[in-house]
Amino acid sequence: MSLDDEAVAAIYREHGPMLRRVVWRATSDANRVEDIVQEVILRVWRQAPETDNLRAYLITTARHLIVDQHRAATRRPQQTALVDLPVDDADLDRALDQVLVEEALGRLQPDHRDVVRCLYYERLSIAETSKRVGAPEGTVKSRAYYAVRNLRAILDEMGVTR
Amino acid sequence: MTVGSDDLHVLLGGYLLGGLSDADHRAFTEHLRGCSACQAELGQVSGLPRLLDLAGPAGGPHLSPDAEAAEAVAVDAPDGVDDARVARLLSAVAQKRRTRRRWLAAVAAAAATVLFGAGLWLGPRLTAPPDLPTTHVVASPAPGSSVRVDVALVTRGWGTQLDLDCEDMPTAGQLTLYVIDRQGASTAAASWLGTPTGYSRLTGATALRPDEIRRLEIRDGAGQVLASATT
Ligand SMILES: [Zn+2]
Numbered sequence: 001m002s003l004d005d006e007a008v009a010a011i012y013r014e015h016g017p018m019l020r021r022v023v024w025r026a027t028s029d030a031n032r033v034e035d036i037v038q039e040v041i042l043r044v045w046r047q048a049p050e051t052d053n054l055r056a057y058l059i060t061t062a063r064h065l066i067v068d069q070h071r072a073a074t075r076r077p078q079q080t081a082l083v084d085l086p087v088d089d090a091d092l093d094r095a096l097d098q099v100l101v102e103e104a105l106g107r108l109q110p111d112h113r114d115v116v117r118c119l120y121y122e123r124l125s126i127a128e129t130s131k132r133v134g135a136p137e138g139t140v141k142s143r144a145y146y147a148v149r150n151l152r153a154i155l156d157e158m159g160v161t162r
Numbered sequence: 163m164t165v166g167s168d169d170l171h172v173l174l175g176g177y178l179l180g181g182l183s184d185a186d187h188r189a190f191t192e193h194l195r196g197c198s199a200c201q202a203e204l205g206q207v208s209g210l211p212r213l214l215d216l217a218g219p220a221g222g223p224h225l226s227p228d229a230e231a232a233e234a235v236a237v238d239a240p241d242g243v244d245d246a247r248v249a250r251l252l253s254a255v256a257q258k259r260r261t262r263r264r265w266l267a268a269v270a271a272a273a274a275t276v277l278f279g280a281g282l283w284l285g286p287r288l289t290a291p292p293d294l295p296t297t298h299v300v301a302s303p304a305p306g307s308s309v310r311v312d313v314a315l316v317t318r319g320w321g322t323q324l325d326l327d328c329e330d331m332p333t334a335g336q337l338t339l340y341v342i343d344r345q346g347a348s349t350a351a352a353s354w355l356g357t358p359t360g361y362s363r364l365t366g367a368t369a370l371r372p373d374e375i376r377r378l379e380i381r382d383g384a385g386q387v388l389a390s391a392t393t
Binding site for chain 1 (some may be wrong): 164171172173174175177178179181182183186193203206207211213214216218219220221222223224248250251252254255262305361363
């Protein structure tokens, strides 16, 4: 394969599944997911950006593409390309951030994810979480610490900076 | 429950996510007042709760195993299908590349026409290399060879940059680009290996200026000329 082919195939294999999930959740249109994902990768390949954060660049490109398509579909109401999309850009951004946060939680290692679920979403105490996950309280505390750090790093890598 | 002061910073996780005992909460709050490292770190992660709330009260599909499995079925394809998707993507890449090459060729042809017209009117001095930093040539295949090579000669302060776009090349073995000067001396300006697709794009370099280059040759590992261009 040429360098181009290798680069495109590598981007697709490494980031394709993540992009598919993000696009699928953001557009709720299973038929168009693959087209949008491939268009995102083609655009980024053509732009050949000098970036050390390709994931964030891909996600930003997907964001723009989805917004553009959404606007086009809004102008032509008979074309219901993207069904479940919110009405304005702020809502759309929020929806994408939601998908990205969920995606980031999925990328946490399972130990850390369990601690976030117990402490944050289920509002359990450290002591209760310790019993739930079968690990000493000190371990739960340090997992919580590293879960927070890693989650921030994963979100930064996805370009979610707020 | 006591924690050594050195270990207090790990409580930042529980402080942010919730769940600390009253004693730990007090201990960390006190520690935080005097620890600039924890203050800075807290500043970096303080936006997380608002983001976590976006994922809804249960944290979204990855935190509930059933939904995650369902989504995986809907979105993630098995490996075989994935290969087909990669193939489709790569054929789109090839298509776009052909379009880009046609565009480049059209630009080069337009430039050549303008150059020729100007030369008729203004004489050769005004069309000397400083006015035209980039020249495109298409190397013609040697008899028995079907390779296609587009070369862009870009004038640089140090000599000439040679951008090659090669198609239908041998799929294995070493390939070398030679530049031949006005005196007939040849120097290698790039070497690379054949690729399975027969396509490659690469850049070579020579100290010669474009007007000092008489010929370009692409040769295979045995020294056989596959294509050549006279500039
Ligand atoms: Zn500290």
